[in-house]
Amino acid sequence: MIAKMQQVNIGIIGLGNVGLGTLEVLAENAGQIALKLGFGLRVAAVCSRSVNQKKIPETLGEVFKSSDWREIVAHPEVDVVAELVGGTSVAAEIIDGAIAHKKSVVTANKELMASCGSEIWDRAIRAGINLAMEASVAGGIPIHAVLREGISGDRVVALYGILNGTSNYILTEMEQRGAAFDEVLAEAQRLGYAEAEPSADVDGFDARSKLAILAALAFGERITPADIFVEGIRRISPLDFEYAHQLGHTIRLICAARQSPEGLFLSVRPALIGSKTIIAGVQGAYNAVWVKGRFGSDTFYYGRGAGALPTGVAVVSDLMRVAREIRHGRPERVSPFAHERLGEYRPQPVTREKCAYYLRFRVDDGPGILAALAGILAEQNVSLEAVLQLPCENKSNLPFVITVEPTYEHAVREAVHKMSSLDFLREPPLALPMEPPL
Amino acid sequence: MIAKMQQVNIGIIGLGNVGLGTLEVLAENAGQIALKLGFGLRVAAVCSRSVNQKKIPETLGEVFKSSDWREIVAHPEVDVVAELVGGTSVAAEIIDGAIAHKKSVVTANKELMASCGSEIWDRAIRAGINLAMEASVAGGIPIHAVLREGISGDRVVALYGILNGTSNYILTEMEQRGAAFDEVLAEAQRLGYAEAEPSADVDGFDARSKLAILAALAFGERITPADIFVEGIRRISPLDFEYAHQLGHTIRLICAARQSPEGLFLSVRPALIGSKTIIAGVQGAYNAVWVKGRFGSDTFYYGRGAGALPTGVAVVSDLMRVAREIRHGRPERVSPFAHERLGEYRPQPVTREKCAYYLRFRVDDGPGILAALAGILAEQNVSLEAVLQLPCENKSNLPFVITVEPTYEHAVREAVHKMSSLDFLREPPLALPMEPPL
Numbered sequence: 001m002i003a004k005m006q007q008v009n010i011g012i013i014g015l016g017n018v019g020l021g022t023l024e025v026l027a028e029n030a031g032q033i034a035l036k037l038g039f040g041l042r043v044a045a046v047c048s049r050s051v052n053q054k055k056i057p058e059t060l061g062e063v064f065k066s067s068d069w070r071e072i073v074a075h076p077e078v079d080v081v082a083e084l085v086g087g088t089s090v091a092a093e094i095i096d097g098a099i100a101h102k103k104s105v106v107t108a109n110k111e112l113m114a115s116c117g118s119e120i121w122d123r124a125i126r127a128g129i130n131l132a133m134e135a136s137v138a139g140g141i142p143i144h145a146v147l148r149e150g151i152s153g154d155r156v157v158a159l160y161g162i163l164n165g166t167s168n169y170i171l172t173e174m175e176q177r178g179a180a181f182d183e184v185l186a187e188a189q190r191l192g193y194a195e196a197e198p199s200a201d202v203d204g205f206d207a208r209s210k211l212a213i214l215a216a217l218a219f220g221e222r223i224t225p226a227d228i229f230v231e232g233i234r235r236i237s238p239l240d241f242e243y244a245h246q247l248g249h250t251i252r253l254i255c256a257a258r259q260s261p262e263g264l265f266l267s268v269r270p271a272l273i274g275s276k277t278i279i280a281g282v283q284g285a286y287n288a289v290w291v292k293g294r295f296g297s298d299t300f301y302y303g304r305g306a307g308a309l310p311t312g313v314a315v316v317s318d319l320m321r322v323a324r325e326i327r328h329g330r331p332e333r334v335s336p337f338a339h340e341r342l343g344e345y346r347p348q349p350v351t352r353e354k355c356a357y358y359l360r361f362r363v364d365d366g367p368g369i370l371a372a373l374a375g376i377l378a379e380q381n382v383s384l385e386a387v388l389q390l391p392c393e394n395k396s397n398l399p400f401v402i403t404v405e406p407t408y409e410h411a412v413r414e415a416v417h418k419m420s421s422l423d424f425l426r427e428p429p430l431a432l433p434m435e436p437p438l
Numbered sequence: 439m440i441a442k443m444q445q446v447n448i449g450i451i452g453l454g455n456v457g458l459g460t461l462e463v464l465a466e467n468a469g470q471i472a473l474k475l476g477f478g479l480r481v482a483a484v485c486s487r488s489v490n491q492k493k494i495p496e497t498l499g500e501v502f503k504s505s506d507w508r509e510i511v512a513h514p515e516v517d518v519v520a521e522l523v524g525g526t527s528v529a530a531e532i533i534d535g536a537i538a539h540k541k542s543v544v545t546a547n548k549e550l551m552a553s554c555g556s557e558i559w560d561r562a563i564r565a566g567i568n569l570a571m572e573a574s575v576a577g578g579i580p581i582h583a584v585l586r587e588g589i590s591g592d593r594v595v596a597l598y599g600i601l602n603g604t605s606n607y608i609l610t611e612m613e614q615r616g617a618a619f620d621e622v623l624a625e626a627q628r629l630g631y632a633e634a635e636p637s638a639d640v641d642g643f644d645a646r647s648k649l650a651i652l653a654a655l656a657f658g659e660r661i662t663p664a665d666i667f668v669e670g671i672r673r674i675s676p677l678d679f680e681y682a683h684q685l686g687h688t689i690r691l692i693c694a695a696r697q698s699p700e701g702l703f704l705s706v707r708p709a710l711i712g713s714k715t716i717i718a719g720v721q722g723a724y725n726a727v728w729v730k731g732r733f734g735s736d737t738f739y740y741g742r743g744a745g746a747l748p749t750g751v752a753v754v755s756d757l758m759r760v761a762r763e764i765r766h767g768r769p770e771r772v773s774p775f776a777h778e779r780l781g782e783y784r785p786q787p788v789t790r791e792k793c794a795y796y797l798r799f800r801v802d803d804g805p806g807i808l809a810a811l812a813g814i815l816a817e818q819n820v821s822l823e824a825v826l827q828l829p830c831e832n833k834s835n836l837p838f839v840i841t842v843e844p845t846y847e848h849a850v851r852e853a854v855h856k857m858s859s860l861d862f863l864r865e866p867p868l869a870l871p872m873e874p875p876l
Contacts, residue, residue: 025733038772140734142588150580153754281716295463296751303737313734316591329767334476
């Protein structure tokens with residue numbers, strides 16, 4: 001029998017998917033949680049705008065319910081507040097309110113932590129409370145625990161991620177079935193895998209917020225979404241998968257943070273990656289993170305990117321850690337966004353990055369096309385690596401691909417810009433980086 | 439400038455590969471470690487039988503050296519002892535000595551933690567010190583941090599691992615080059631990838647110790663190597679890869695811990711796994727762990743299994759965590775081997791497990807062979823799934839394969855035992871489980 005005074009009391013604000021998943025894990029796994037901690041986690045209070053319509057697991061016992069979050073953060077029994085409402089404005093008020101009441105906070109909020117995580121952490125540290133945010137990135141993958149504890153002795157030099165399940169689902173469906181982007185997107189929307197307004201997913205903004213958080217943790221640098229170059233997957237066609245396969249590659253929306261002597265390069269964009277690399281095996285709605293450390297070399301982490309229960313596990317694991325510190329020790333005193341101290345790598349524009357490129361054209365066939373394109377590349381000092389044209393009967397919309405040796409991105413962009421005015425092109429060239437072997 | 443009194447002082451015992459790798463990470467990453475912790479880690483003392491021949495990084499400053507480990511655990515300045523000598527007898531004395539002096543302990547010792555980890559943890563908890571052992575399993579993969587913190591809110595229902603780099607290297611070389619086991623082993627020995635006495639690696643005993651630790655952590659159950667069925671890779675031939683590929687599979691030495699209503703099934707043995715599963719992409723000397731949680735579903739972790747620096751990172755990350763607790767809070771009070779509390783899954787003999795099987799035969803061809811084999815399977819109530827024979831000219835040593843539908847392992851063993859007396863068999867049948875999709 002675990003004494004009641006030993007319990008740590010939780011207040012949960014937000015009973016959407018993640019909130020209900022968190023309650024389910026807390027209710028069904030209560031016994032094991034108490035055995036692992038040596039004391040219990042008790043759900044003392046819950047909050048939702050429609051709290052009376054929400055099904056609270058009965059085994060949780062008596063739970064204070066409110067539709068006003070202020071009543072939760074101020075509730076005298078609540079030790080830890082889980083902010084699971086999402087968005088930025090109310091969520092920021094909730095976290096500030098919890099900090100003001102000296103309550104530790106667990107959050108699943110990627111937008112908020114990506115845009116002002118560093119400031120929130122500083123306030124939390126000044127108030128002497130703890131903050132945890134495992135669920136904010138790649139719900140099912142415990143990547144925060146890995147960076148904070150598991151490989152904390154290492155120095156990260158590069159981090160690559162597949163951090164948006166919807167776009168990865170769309171890309172792998174396109175790859176496997178040869179279906180067009182619009183078709184797969186419409187289907188994903190019908191199935192509920194993609195939002196009616198899909199921009200956050202397919203244009204890379206959701207992934208960008210997640211990369212901002214992971215890169216900040218990995219490099220100890222203050223990074224915001226505005227530091228990250230972003231490009232979505234709308235221009236990828238089944239054709240690009242055919243060409244990529246011919247080149248021994250596949251295409252994924254890759255979040256990249258790479259340290260170099262010139263600084264830190266940050267991008268979210270579709271890229272060619274080697275078919276035999278472990279990250280190429282990430283199919284469907286899964287997420288993955290690949291980390292290269294200066295000492296420990298490469299490690300790779302894979303799991304569900306979202307979902308009520310995987311994200312609920314992340315929230316509960318954070319609650320356990322925070323509760324353990326409330327019972328057994330003081331919270332840590334160093335912000336994971338330790339930008340004032342580890343600031344040796346400033347984000348740099350990706351135009352200064354060097355990389356091999358895949359350039360895909362659609363042309364109205366005729367003489368002199370390759371000469372014209374090769375001439376523009378030569379002007380920019382870009383060296384051709386290979387030219388590839390798969391059989392195609394439609395000569396007025398003929399695809400082909402040029403790959404170029406590693407070069408500065410600004411040279412590729414300049415070349416693509418100049419090419420765009422050529423009248424035989426049916427659309428602007430598509431330029432995708434070819435990532436180094438992961 | 440970090441005040442000296444704020445530092446946590448480390449004593450390192452054992453300056454082999456891992457010890458020197460740990461020193462290198464501590465020396466070269468000292469600045470970042472101090473920034474992450476808010477205080478420094480200082481190497482106060484080192485110990486090795488030949489300590490004066492060891493190169494200690496000069497940036498570590500003045501370090502007390504001894505060839506007697508007793509001087510390290512008793513040294514008044516040492517706060518944490520890193521036991522990196524390996525083996526079981528001296529290592530056990532060192533850890534007991536450190537605990538007696540109320541020093542926290544970081545260890546990389548898989549044999550010792552596998553065989554008596556539970557008892558050592560209990561002693562550590564009674565003494566009020568902390569124990570950390572990330573480096574004891576899959577050096578480069580922070581799987582302890584994942585199980586302890588990252589997914590602590592989940593309930594593990596299955597765990598699969600590739601935990602021996604040498605045997606994985608041998609298997610992938612056999613697969614890629616079609617070379618025989620003996621040939622690849624001899625080459626690995628020449629290159630220093632395999633020991634002159636390779637049994638611990640190729641017969642599965644090393645992997646078994648690691649699985650004992652991971653399964654204990656994952657299931658909260660006291661598990662020792664003796665609870666785990668073990669079979670090595672010596673009988674695998676290039677031929678088996680050919681047949682496995684035909685069946686859409688590959689072969690790996692799989693460590694498996696699987697919960698079922700009957701109990702916990704634990705085994706280390708070569709198994710067929712689907713070629714498209716993410717675990718099949720683990721090549722060469724890499725390690726990987728795949729975890730299935732009741733709530734969070736599947737996650738996968740991958741990295742180097744060994745090596746001075748990857749293992750050094752694991753030791754240093756543990757030192758950081760233990761040091762943080764020494765400075766900021768008391769250690770946890772619950773053993774990760776919480777067998778007295780979480781003991782609902784007792785290990786069961788694998789003979790009671792149900793699985794599909796791959797049976798490979800080498801026969802002196804003649805009439806009635808399939809009928810005889812099929813008859814024996816029928817007697818055991820084992821249903822055939824497929825029969826596969828690839829072209830082969832040598833009719834007196836003709837390989838072929840039968841796969842059978844999921845059945846109890848004891849039935850397969852009984853059938854194999856009866857078959858072994860058939861005079862047309864050139865060698866006993868090889869039976870490999872076909873693991874469910876990972």
